[in-house]
Amino acid sequence: MYSVTEQEMIETETSPQNKEVLAIEVMGLTKRYGPNTVVNNLNLAIPQGSIFGFLGQNGAGKTTTIRMLLGLIRASSGRASILGHDTVTQRNQILPRVGAIVETPTFYPYLSGRENLKQLALIARVPFSRITEVLEQVELKERASDKVKTYSLGMKQRLGIAAALLNNPQVIFLDEPTNGLDPQGTVDMRNLILRLAQSGRTIFLSSHQLHEVEQLCSHVAIINRGKLIVQGSIQELLEGTTKTLMEVAPLSTAQRVLAQCGGQNIQETGLRSLQLEIDPQLVPDAVQALVGAGVRIYSVGQKKASLENYFLAVTGGEELDGEQSAGADTAEDQAA
Amino acid sequence: MLGLMRAEWMKVTRQGTTRILMGLLAGISVLFVVGLTMSVTATQPGNENLLLRQEAFSRLGFPGGVFTGIDIIRNIGFFIVAIFFSSVIGSEYGLDTWKNLLVRSNARGGFLAAKLLVTGLALLVVFIITVAIAQLVALGGHALISDTATQAGLTNQVISADQFFHNLWVQVVPLLLSYAVGATFAAMFTIITRSTVSGILLTVVWAILDTAVAYLVPSVSDFTLDKNIASLGKYLDSAASGTMPLWQNLGVFGAYFLIPMIVAIVIFRRRDMAGN
Numbered sequence: 001m002y003s004v005t006e007q008e009m010i011e012t013e014t015s016p017q018n019k020e021v022l023a024i025e026v027m028g029l030t031k032r033y034g035p036n037t038v039v040n041n042l043n044l045a046i047p048q049g050s051i052f053g054f055l056g057q058n059g060a061g062k063t064t065t066i067r068m069l070l071g072l073i074r075a076s077s078g079r080a081s082i083l084g085h086d087t088v089t090q091r092n093q094i095l096p097r098v099g100a101i102v103e104t105p106t107f108y109p110y111l112s113g114r115e116n117l118k119q120l121a122l123i124a125r126v127p128f129s130r131i132t133e134v135l136e137q138v139e140l141k142e143r144a145s146d147k148v149k150t151y152s153l154g155m156k157q158r159l160g161i162a163a164a165l166l167n168n169p170q171v172i173f174l175d176e177p178t179n180g181l182d183p184q185g186t187v188d189m190r191n192l193i194l195r196l197a198q199s200g201r202t203i204f205l206s207s208h209q210l211h212e213v214e215q216l217c218s219h220v221a222i223i224n225r226g227k228l229i230v231q232g233s234i235q236e237l238l239e240g241t242t243k244t245l246m247e248v249a250p251l252s253t254a255q256r257v258l259a260q261c262g263g264q265n266i267q268e269t270g271l272r273s274l275q276l277e278i279d280p281q282l283v284p285d286a287v288q289a290l291v292g293a294g295v296r297i298y299s300v301g302q303k304k305a306s307l308e309n310y311f312l313a314v315t316g317g318e319e320l321d322g323e324q325s326a327g328a329d330t331a332e333d334q335a336a
Numbered sequence: 337m338l339g340l341m342r343a344e345w346m347k348v349t350r351q352g353t354t355r356i357l358m359g360l361l362a363g364i365s366v367l368f369v370v371g372l373t374m375s376v377t378a379t380q381p382g383n384e385n386l387l388l389r390q391e392a393f394s395r396l397g398f399p400g401g402v403f404t405g406i407d408i409i410r411n412i413g414f415f416i417v418a419i420f421f422s423s424v425i426g427s428e429y430g431l432d433t434w435k436n437l438l439v440r441s442n443a444r445g446g447f448l449a450a451k452l453l454v455t456g457l458a459l460l461v462v463f464i465i466t467v468a469i470a471q472l473v474a475l476g477g478h479a480l481i482s483d484t485a486t487q488a489g490l491t492n493q494v495i496s497a498d499q500f501f502h503n504l505w506v507q508v509v510p511l512l513l514s515y516a517v518g519a520t521f522a523a524m525f526t527i528i529t530r531s532t533v534s535g536i537l538l539t540v541v542w543a544i545l546d547t548a549v550a551y552l553v554p555s556v557s558d559f560t561l562d563k564n565i566a567s568l569g570k571y572l573d574s575a576a577s578g579t580m581p582l583w584q585n586l587g588v589f590g591a592y593f594l595i596p597m598i599v600a601i602v603i604f605r606r607r608d609m610a611g612n
Contacts, residue, residue: 067435067608067609070439071438071439071442072434072435072438072439072608072609073608073609074608091442092442095439095440095441095442098439100439102435102439103432103435104432105436106431106432106433106435106436107431107433107436108347108350108351108431108433109431110350110351110352111346111347111350115346115350118343118346119343119346119347119437120436120437120440122339122340122342122343122346123339123340123343123437123440123441124440124441125339163436167440
């Protein structure tokens with residue numbers, strides 16, 4: 001787990017070894033609209049071939065960041081590079097190697113799916129033969145001749161992915177790709193993203209669906225109100241969040257013994273339940289000591305914090321997507 | 337650029353606005369020519385003027401029907417230009433599709449130039465079809481009332497090919513020039529406001545203001561598009577000369593055509609794409 005400082009970013013940037021393997025680098029990227037700073041001095045380092053989850057609540061600045069990276073809007077300050085090319089001055093070299101869905105995919109409703117892709121193929125100078133390939137990839141070939149206005153949201157999302165894949169990109173930006181999808185659509189989309197990642201592409205996945213990100217991503221960054229809170233691999237981030245849970249009686253004796261055995265942050269969570277942090281290697285000795293002290297042990301288990309809990313903890317347990325997440329306090333404790 | 341233009345052509349020819357406007361112009365053409373035909377044969381009091389009936393009868397023959405079609409376009413063409421150009425550009429904002437296009441190619445100016453060129457070409461085709469429909473319906477009307485008209489003493493007037501092309505040149509060129517300016521204003525207003533409706537309204541308001549100033553404010557009327565195009569039209573007709581120097585007519589047209597286009601391209605290239 002690490003928070004990225006500007007200094008660290010500069011070190012990352014100047015290291016030739018890292019430069020070769022980073023798909024996206026963002027340095028001090030800032031976007032202001034009048035007095036409002038929507039993205040504030042953002043630094044990101046995204047390894048090539050990773051599925052990178054870009055997490056934040058609605059309005060945290062995720063889409064604005066993607067728009068800046070793609071050149072749809074201009075940064076107020078800072079800079080970014082994709083595959084080693086500056087996103088402002090070398091956009092010509094970047095665009096042929098990048099695919100993107102920005103927010104909800106939008107198409108011309110009076111054209112068919114295939115015709116919409118033809119539009120983009122003509123602009124990106126991609127041969128029409130590629131259209132059939134990507135339609136097959138997203139399993140939309142059967143409906144390709146139907147007008148887009150007849151498509152369901154899930155089909156539009158898949159067509160959006162097809163559009164993003166049209167130029168066979170090395171880096172794919174997916175902005176909330178499962179937004180509004182039904183459970184089956186969400187599963188299909190998740191499988192599709194995994195298939196894309198298997199081909200070695202770097203996937204930048206912006207989302208507030210934490211469960212989805214946890215299942216898909218190897219690395220994540222969390223932003224809150226435009227500021228980077230933390231970034232790293234999910235494994236690193238969740239390391240140290242494992243808690244040991246015990247059902248024991250009496251609690252007072254158990255707490256005293258566990259403290260002597262190296263237990264920390266011991267908390268009562270029920271009439272005969274404890275939660276503590278302890279090195280897993282010390283658990284057998286602790287159990288033996290508890291038995292020796294006359295403590296009755298009903299169960300011993302471990303609990304790892306989910307990314308959702310971690311997210312809520314580092315963003316201050318604020319409402320996620322308009323709903324108060326249950327157990328936010330516990331999550332905060334767990335991730336602390 | 338060719339790819340951009342092919343993509344634009346596909347959109348313009350398939351979108352509903354084009355078909356609705358084409359249908360509207362075709363419908364108006366038919367109604368107008370039917371009315372013209374009835375005015376030739378009607379003999380009720382007030383329609384005894386043979387000269388007027390002769391003029392109407394001539395407009396039903398060939399190539400008189402061509403000028404009937406041009407008259408229709410002259411009357412409503414500017415509104416069609418404003419609606420067409422604003423909707424073609426504004427729909428990209430409305431559908432939020434700029435974000436799909438602009439992540440494919442870095443040439444923002446190219447997107448706009450291709451759009452303006454292809455839309456202009458498509459509109460020219462729409463106008464030509466309108467004139468063709470007017471001519472065809474006029475010929476039908478002419479055939480229907482030919483006997484009645486002859487009995488009333490009306491004659492088929494014949495003009496030479498030279499005269500036809502001269503008239504066509506004199507009538508069409510000023511029209512196309514003013515429409516070209518209308519198109520760039522529609523593009524500029526639509527891009528500034530990111531809205532089709534605002535683009536249409538502002539273009540129409542600008543055109544009304546230009547005409548009003550031409551007639552009501554003599555001190556600046558020489559710099560209005562309306563007056564300069566009218567003067568240019570007279571230069572095109574070899575029988576007359578313009579009311580102002582030709583260089584001024586061309587200069588004013590150039591300024592009205594280029595300034596909005598440059599403003600539109602500069603704003604489009606430099607401004608953030610909000611996407612909505």
